[in-house]
Amino acid sequence: MLISSTVIGFILFINNVRFVVCQGTNFNCAVKPTQADTTDRLQRLRAHLKSNNLSAYVIFSEDEHQSEYVQLYDERRAWITGFLGSAGTAVVTLDSAALWTDGRYWTQAEDELDCRNWYLMRQGREGVPSLSNWLSSQVNSTPPYNHVGVAAQFVSSDWWQAVNNILNGKNASLVEVRELIDLIWSSPERPLAVANPINIHEFKYTGISWEDKVKAIAERLKVKHANAYVVTALDEVAWLFSLRGSDIPYNPFFKAYAIVNADQTTQLWLNRSQLTSAASNQLSKVNIHPYGSFLSDLNQLANQNDISQIWISSSASQAIFNRIPKEKLLIASSPVELTKALKNPIEEKGMRDCGIRDGVARVRHLTWLENQLNNNIIVNETKSAEQLELFQSEEALFQMLSFDSISAFGANAAIIHYSPKAQTAATITKNGLYLLDAGAQYLDCTTDVTRTHVFGTATEEQKNAYTLVLQGSIDLADAVFPYGTYGRSLDILTRQSLYRNSMDYNHGTGHGIGHFLSVHEGPSFISMGYSSSDIPLTDGMVFSDEPGFYLPGNFGIRLETDIVVKNYTLPNNYVNSATQFLHFEILTMVPFERNLIICKMLTEAQKDWLNWYHREVKSKLESTKRLNQDELRYLAEKTQEIKC
Amino acid sequence: MLISSTVIGFILFINNVRFVVCQGTNFNCAVKPTQADTTDRLQRLRAHLKSNNLSAYVIFSEDEHQSEYVQLYDERRAWITGFLGSAGTAVVTLDSAALWTDGRYWTQAEDELDCRNWYLMRQGREGVPSLSNWLSSQVNSTPPYNHVGVAAQFVSSDWWQAVNNILNGKNASLVEVRELIDLIWSSPERPLAVANPINIHEFKYTGISWEDKVKAIAERLKVKHANAYVVTALDEVAWLFSLRGSDIPYNPFFKAYAIVNADQTTQLWLNRSQLTSAASNQLSKVNIHPYGSFLSDLNQLANQNDISQIWISSSASQAIFNRIPKEKLLIASSPVELTKALKNPIEEKGMRDCGIRDGVARVRHLTWLENQLNNNIIVNETKSAEQLELFQSEEALFQMLSFDSISAFGANAAIIHYSPKAQTAATITKNGLYLLDAGAQYLDCTTDVTRTHVFGTATEEQKNAYTLVLQGSIDLADAVFPYGTYGRSLDILTRQSLYRNSMDYNHGTGHGIGHFLSVHEGPSFISMGYSSSDIPLTDGMVFSDEPGFYLPGNFGIRLETDIVVKNYTLPNNYVNSATQFLHFEILTMVPFERNLIICKMLTEAQKDWLNWYHREVKSKLESTKRLNQDELRYLAEKTQEIKC
Secondary structure, three states: OOOOOOOOOOOOOOOOOOOOOOOEOOOEOOOOOOOOOOHHHHHHHHHHHHHOOOOEEEEOOOOOOOOOOOOHHHOHHHHHHOOOOOOOEEEEEOOOEEEEEOHHHHHHHHHHOOOOOOEEEEOOOOOOOOHHHHHHHHOOOOOOOOEEEEOHHHOEHHHHHHHHHHHHOOOOEEEEOOOOHHHHOOOOOOOOOOOOOEEEOOHHHHOOOHHHHHHHHHHHHHHOOOOEEEEOOHHHHHHHOOEEOOOEOOEOOOOOEEEEEOOOOEEEEOOHHHEOHHHHHHOOOOEEEOHHHHHHHHHHHHOOOOOOOEEEOOOOEHHHHHHOOHHHEEEOOOHHHHHHHOOOHHHHHHHHHHHHHHHHHHHHHHHHHHHHHHOOOOOEHHHHHHHHHHHHHOOOOEEEEOOOOEEEEHHHHHOOOOOOOOOOOOEOOOOOEEEEEEOEEEOOEEOOEEEEEEOOOOOHHHHHHHHHHHHHHHHHHOOEEEOOOOHHHHHHHHOHHHHOOOOOOOOOOEEEOOOOOOOOEEEEEEOOOOOOOOOOOOOOOEEEEOOEEEEOOOEEEEOEEEEEEEEEOOOOOOOOOOOOEEEEEEOOOOOOOHHHOOHHHOOHHHHHHHHHHHHHHHHHHHOOOOOOHHHHHHHHHHOOOOOO | OOOOOOOOOOOOOOOOOOOOOOOEOOOEOOOOOOOOOOHHHHHHHHHHHHHOOOOEEEEOOOOOOOOOOOOHHHOHHHHHHOOOOOOOEEEEEOOOEEEEEOHHHHHHHHHHOOOOOOEEEEOOOOOOOOHHHHHHHHOOOOOOOOEEEEOHHHOEHHHHHHHHHHHHOOOOEEEEOOOOHHHHOOOOOOOOOOOOOEEEOOHHHHOOOHHHHHHHHHHHHHHOOOOEEEEOOHHHHHHHOOEEOOOEOOEOOOOOEEEEEOOOOEEEEOOHHHEOHHHHHHOOOOEEEOHHHHHHHHHHHHOOOOOOOEEEOOOOEHHHHHHOOHHHEEEOOOHHHHHHHOOOHHHHHHHHHHHHHHHHHHHHHHHHHHHHHHOOOOOEHHHHHHHHHHHHHOOOOEEEEOOOOEEEEHHHHHOOOOOOOOOOOOEOOOOOEEEEEEOEEEOOEEOOEEEEEEOOOOOHHHHHHHHHHHHHHHHHHOOEEEOOOOHHHHHHHHOHHHHOOOOOOOOOOEEEOOOOOOOOEEEEEEOOOOOOOOOOOOOOOEEEEOOEEEEOOOEEEEOEEEEEEEEEOOOOOOOOOOOOEEEEEEOOOOOOOHHHOOHHHOOHHHHHHHHHHHHHHHHHHHOOOOOOHHHHHHHHHHOOOOOO
16 A cells, blocks of 8 residues: 655745635535535634634644544544545634645545635645645734644644744744644544553564563663653554554554653553553553643653653654753654564564465455456445455454555556545446555554456556566565665666656555554655655565556556565675675565466566466465365466466 | 765774874884875974964865866875875874875875875774864864864865864864965976966857856856856866866866856956967956956955855855855855756767767777787786777877776776776786776767776686676666656666675766766766765766676776766657656767676576667777778677677
């Protein structure tokens, strides 16, 4: 699954440009039945703006931990705007309201955003003002009304600084305020906050005790002469204490903050009632505090005389920045993120094992799907995804999906971030390509796999494009590179075959994958772009390898295989080089679509790799004894040697 | 030819580490006859240190323009130390003296550095203090003696700031002083400053008038709201005014500074007597001043009220920074460097044409060399290089070599920056590999070509390594990539074949090449490393493509081919993509060594490329009618189709 391309608004404001989507009760807009009426909500919010002397208030999509997915309780931005898409930022002033969202969500926003009250700001479109520029054009610059309220726990300090700088130019500024939506949105209208049980993640899956993880982090603190590290990302807390919850969709997380001290003591802020007794026992040495007291506790701690330096990650919220005296702040890449990314042998074994179990579910699903089509039973995109989930859930250690499956037929597959809806899902037929990007959370791993299939015959242009994407996929999977190599140096390997035909795909090639954690994890990635926080590929890091090609209105192809970086042991013929080389071991065990491969386009090395891979897939899936006769027949057929 | 890997000293000072190379008159060192006695020179220099209240004085290898090559007159650092290598920085304190140079020059420094008076600081070796740390440990911290003198025109502001910061920590600082070596080193001991004629570079070679170049730069100034750009690099001045000189070895440059104003007026600081009358006429509209008055004129100009912003490149000297008020400084990549890098059609034609003429000289030289060896005539590395120069000089428009040829046989070829000396040059035999990295300046281009040859039979390991290097060379030459791609993304293409065998080479893959200018030019390069001043590859940029493999003490292989970035016109089969793709056109026309190629290791695409390239080489070199029967025989033999 692709990383969402978060677009940050840097478009300059251009006067007199039309950016209003619709004119409603206020603007004479054509209100659709899919739009909620937010008039009353806004009226109540504005009363709080006035009582706080605020010119405007900003509402974000993220929760306090800058999570990729949030629970319904935290969907404040969706509630105040009516727009249900996952990315977007809303601004409410005393007499106006606007939502910024990127190109993936414009159509959805046109359907859902309450156009009586809201402007749709098509972020990234020429002439559309950026949030900061629009804000600074709207804000009152007369004290004490020249303030824009922000609940700082929902936003990164990068955002805060960038926007505040622009507001300062207009004699206005951001101010930290308490969350105002929480004052006007409550049960029964508001879903309850999820507070599911927090379980221990057993040693047999983690391969290391949580105490040893804390010890490793404490060592890093000493090197940096920091007294403490503030753990704010939910996957970091879950990993560090070997705990898992289910407060967040698709992620086995629970809401918590933590602090690791250089002396190896730790503190946790969470809802203690969520802890199972086993989890409670495991945390007997940990100082546990209520979740809600975190910011004030942090502030108190940070002001202690014996604390000289507190390490926080640059992705921590502005609220955390605000609680620590500037001279005590050490802002650097998270030591937990880095350590977590390097899977240990037990975690690697889990990733390997469940790559096979996930492959079993995929082959069962594909056999089922082929049979349905052969028997003229109608299956749409949603039904197909549900059936895969059923097969996945029959595999050992299954917990939940790792993201909302992208089950996309025909032209839908050309929409990179497509997600089928039951009402509008397309029927899968023999006449087109079917792209399935799906993954699951198992106790011993997280998977994220895309294959593109055909159940009838494909056109030559589809086969040509599929083969080019496959070549790129193999060229990366088969790469060898020395220690010190960054993902950005490898990215071109997946694109050379496409480039040669003036083709490309408009997304990165690979993202890190967690171990029964988030399907997207840092700090490394495989993508052309330079990032100062990137680190070189290292033995134990798991990535996706996912080139694609998308022909809008026609078809889409993506092939995503999970791979793990491993030391490469073949010595050179000349000298015992001091350089250690690396390569990838393949975790995903799902056949490619032989009916879409033009054999003569492959190099000998690519053909050898593909046939080796298919032999691996066949032998590993067969050895599970989980496939019936028909499924074994399907597997044998799809993994036959490719010759030309 | 490779770019020198300038190593900047960031090694921490470690107490009590032995870094003294020798103990002489002062240190009981073993003085070699190759070492000059610098005692008197240092005594005279120290008298000036005292009269200026300086604790220390720093002497650099570069001239006022941070040139890659300097004339003998400017070899101040060589004169004061005795060490003649081209890279190194010297520090003289009142009672000590030390030279920093990188690993390429340690052996030479051991032979040449005056060990009675100097410490050799092996820059980059563990335990060796960096220049700045050593300085700060030696400097007097009591005012007014807490100053280190630097002639700021010889050093970049990056260096100044980094060193000054460290000195400040010791209550000391750098101060700009006049060049002190010039006070103690003069004719007849000192070579005279070269002041050769400055000629016009004709429109038939440049394809654009100098006025049009100035216009293009002035446009860029307007975009940045800058009043003027200060041109400090010698290749920039030469290119901008379509002039060429010969003050600097291997480079057709003359010493000059220039300023381009946003109103398209220009000023030049140079020695007017060097201008030929044609050059004088060409410059009739230019305001010409004496070279020596540049810094004071700049200071005066920068302080004018009507000047609000002066653009300088980040590689300009600290002396220039010091002359411009901080609030008026705009530091950004040079607009001249960028414009110059994009060769126009006439310049490209020149690069193409002389790639062929240079190829003629190479084939004549190789035929000659083969004949010498077949006739048992002894040829050493120096003689071979001289013979190539003779053949190059017989080609039209030849001016001079573009660098000191690397003519290296056997184990010498494994020394990446080897340069043969007449006394110690190895004899070329049939029993080993011969690497020849050579280039020339022609009126219509600059060349830089490396081939590795064998005249007898090679071992399987040599052939294997040669073929792997060749595969990388082809993979880059044959690459396709979209606009926006940086050289850093392409670098891995040349290394994949080597990596697969746990092999690599410890240098970048490609550097920009000038048009009858410098053999190394910015701003782009093809190398893994990230640089914030790098820009994407663009139609018209010329690069080297030079992978290699070096087995110390045994053999070295490098294959360097000059290539130009061109728009790629093959449309994709699917859609008229808005993306413009690029590829490389090959400029160098010299056959590869078929006796070193293991055909079955090549992919079909590599074999096709190689056979296509050899057909091109054959047909283009034949069409010149410059080759005799024997040379044509050699050419035909070396460009025969490779089959397996």
